[in-house]
Structures are given as C-alpha cells and as structure tokens.
Amino acid sequence: MPTSTILPARARAQLTATDIHLARGGVPVLRGAALTVTPGSRWGIVGENGRGKSTLLAVLAGTLEPDSGTVRRAGTIGLAEQELHAAGDATVGDVIDAALHDARAALRALDAAAAALAREERGAADGYADALHAAEALEAWDADHRVDAALAALGAERDRARPLAELSVGGRYRVRLACLLGAEHDFLLLDEPTNHLDDDGLAYLTSKLTTTRAGVVLVSHDRALLAAVVTSVVDLDPSRDDLPRVYGDGYAGYLAGRAAERERWVEEYDRQRAEHARLTAHLADAQDRLIDNWRPDKGTNKHKRATRASSQVRTFHRRQDELAAHAVTVPEPPLRLCLPELPRNATIALDGVTVAGRLARPVSLTVGPSGRLHVDGRNGAGKSTLLAVLAGRLQPTTGTRRVARSQRVGYLAQESPEPGTETARRLFAAAGGTVELASLGLLDPGELDRPVRELSTGRRRRLDLALVLARRPHVLLLDEPTNHLSIALVDELTAALGDTRAAVVLATHDRALRADVDGWPRLTME
Known part of the structure; x- marks a missing residue:
C-alpha cells in the first residue's frame, strides 16, 4: 500500500474539535465551537443561515483552518459539501474511482504480495500479511458492490461513462453521496444530504445513517432526518452570549432546550x-x-x-x-419571519398541459381562492416543470394556463439564481416591492446593502423568498421551499403557509413539511 494511504481506525477513530474560532473579513463566523465525534455517535449541526454550519464541517474535515482552537483526527473522513461541480470532462466513473482509490490500490497490492509469496521472495510473508490487513481494514472486496448498491438506492446515475456536466446539481450530489456511503469511512460529514433525494433515497439514507458504525456529523434542515438520526445537536443559532449550545437527547432534546433558551432570552x-x-x-x-x-x-x-x-x-x-x-446587555432576539397579509381572491388553472420531454401525461388542475395543493412524486416526475408552467416561466407544448391578468403570482424556484453584484435592497426594489424588505424578518439590516454574491447559500435563499413576497402575490408557487433554510425558519414558514389567505401550490420532499400539509389536496406525479 502507498505510504499516503490512511487506513480506517474503526473502534479507535476519534474526531475532536475544541474551542474553534474563525472569522471572515473581520466578521466572526464561529465562536467557541466544540464537539467530540466517536464511532456510532451521530451529531446534528443546526443554526440560522450564515452562522457557520458548513464552515464548521470544513474545519472538521481539515479543508479549512480555524483562526484558533484545535482539531484532532484519527481515522478516515468522507465529506459531502452542498454542491459537486462538474470539472472539465469528468465522468461518473471518475468520481467513483477517486472514492474507491484506496480500496482498489489495496487489492492490487494484495495481488502483488500474493505473487511475491508464490515466488518465495524474501520478506514476502510479511508483505502479504500487511497487504491482507490493509484490504481487510478497507473491506476492499465489496467496495464496488457497496457503491453500486448506494447508487441504485439513491436513484443516482450508474453509467460510469456519463459526463458530470450532463447531470443536474442534484444528480451530481447523489453520485458523490453514494460513493461516500459505499466507501466505509470512519466519519461521514454531510452538508444538507437530503436536498436532492426522493422518498426511496431518503429512506435509504436514514437507514444507512442509523445503522452505520461510522461517526456522523450532519448539517441539515430536514427535521425528519434529524429526529430519526442524531443523538446530539450543536446549535450555532444566535444566543444571549453568542456562543454555541450543545444539546443531548437527540432532536427532541434540542427542541426542548432551544425553546427554553429562547423563552429566557426574550x-x-x-x-x-x-x-x-x-x-x-x-x-x-x-x-x-x-x-x-x-x-x-x-x-x-x-x-x-x-x-x-x-x-x-x-x-x-x-x-x-x-x-x-443599566446598559441593555442582552442582544435583541433573532429575526422571525413575518409573512405580509396576502390577498385572497385568486384562481390559477391548467387544462391538458404537457411539456415535450419533461411532462408527458396531460395535467389539468384548478386552485381557487385560498386554495392549497401539494404536488407529490418521485424525482424526475415533472413537479418542477409543472410549477414552472403554473408560474408562466415555461410554455406548455399542449394545453393552456389560465390566470387573471390582475393576479400576482409568486414563484420560488428550487435553486437560487447565480448571484451577482446587486444588493438585496436593489433587487427587492427592482421586483416592485410593496412591503418593507426589513419587515419580513428574513435578512439582517447589515445584509441589505451587501452584494448578493457575498451572502451564504442560505441567506440567498432567504432573499429568494423575500423577492417572492415583494409584491404581495395572490398565488404562492413553492418548489422545495425548505432547501437551505434553517430549522427555525422552516417552522415559521410552515406556520405562515397554514395561515395565509393566498393560494399555495407546494412541491417538497421534506418529510416533516409533508406531514404538516398532509390534509392538503394532493396531486401525485408519475
């Protein structure tokens, strides 16, 4: 085996972070973060968008050095960031080869050691024993099978010759996630792993994470995943002293502890x-x-x-x-979503709509004043296409869309547009905002005049939602609205959707949100 290969530590594995501090551009991102991950322990990292959740994962993985504090690692680490970019002509096979490089190298080394043993070379027995130990530690014989099984279970691309550039953001993420789950690392560090998974993929991921011997650290807004998986939670949300909070007793312990902390704070x-x-x-x-x-x-x-x-x-x-x-020593409590009062009188309808190559079966539907519709179905069934047609962003091949000219339609796409140099305030004004941006409780005052490209993924998602609400729409079309949002904001958004007078059409794989809207009329795409 190459000397650079790090073998799994298994029972001896440990990942410890102590008093982590990190600032960017002079602005503190992490203050005093600490956790100890051992085999079988499962941590959730939660917090408002921009509070350093992804940053803490990068520090744990060693891809980012903190300004102060220590990280000690013993064992192998698999990191899944929120996006996997397509580089050049890279293929699905290239991602798999990189993930299984050590396992395949171990098998080649074992073959070479066996040949040397057969030739009765000096030291061959020791070399064979070392190679066998490495192959066994990596469970190298089953590595490809494990990845193939994960690819199938997650609905990921299995054609190794397929260029990554031809896959969607979600398609690339599923390939990388399957590789990590199949590689049998000592630690899995996963950033929003449920964003691009359907029901089958979610069930598989949940099962793998609850049964793995690896230590797991999850950054996720998926309340159902956190409730099923995590044993401890690090909360990076703003606190009275601006230090992280650690809660035991799983996700339920976190919810109870957070509620008590917020009540004391207020x-x-x-x-x-x-x-x-x-x-x-x-x-x-x-x-x-x-x-x-x-x-x-x-x-x-x-x-x-x-x-x-x-x-x-x-x-x-x-x-x-x-x-x-008598100085006021307690900082102002965090922002809370304040959905503006939205108008009620709206009807939006589709009659026999199809879209070539994307929506084969004709769809007809009507959503009336204050109506609700949950669009359900597997990945690729056409949910996003349907919402884009409803929004008027995509013209149907056949059929018609009906909505009154006077009715305003707000559309939240699944992914944020490429960020530019415009500020949130200017974009909101350009959208014809009839409410005050600050009154929505989505962005801090200091963020309103920063270039959007300087905002975190989650803060840009908050801006997307603010732009949807800018003109007080009669109809809300929401495609995976919980993607990249903090748990607190997801809870607030869920409550607001139940109360608003606007018509709402929702497509989501968020299991907790789906449970919350279980009583809504449902359209299942196939």
Missing part, C-alpha cells in the same frame, strides 16, 4: 428594555423638574429656592447614574 431582553425605558422616563422627568418645575413663585425666599434647586440637581444626577449603570 424575557430577559424585554425586562431589561422595560427597565431601561422606565429609567429613561425618570431621567426625562427629573430634567423637566430641573429646568422648570422646581422654580417657586416670585416672592418666595431665596433660601427655599436654593434648597429646592440643590435637591433637583442631585435627583437629576442620580437618575443619570442609574440609567448609565
């Missing part, structure tokens, strides 16, 4: 603000008395005027000192 913030307002009012009152109210009528003796003046001055300075001593 109560303490409100209490400090109320006290600050009270002291401010007292100071203003003391100032008024000092200026006007203490003066007695003309003719009152000078000694009495001097005595009252001195008392009012002392009171004023005491109020100043009290206000100065």
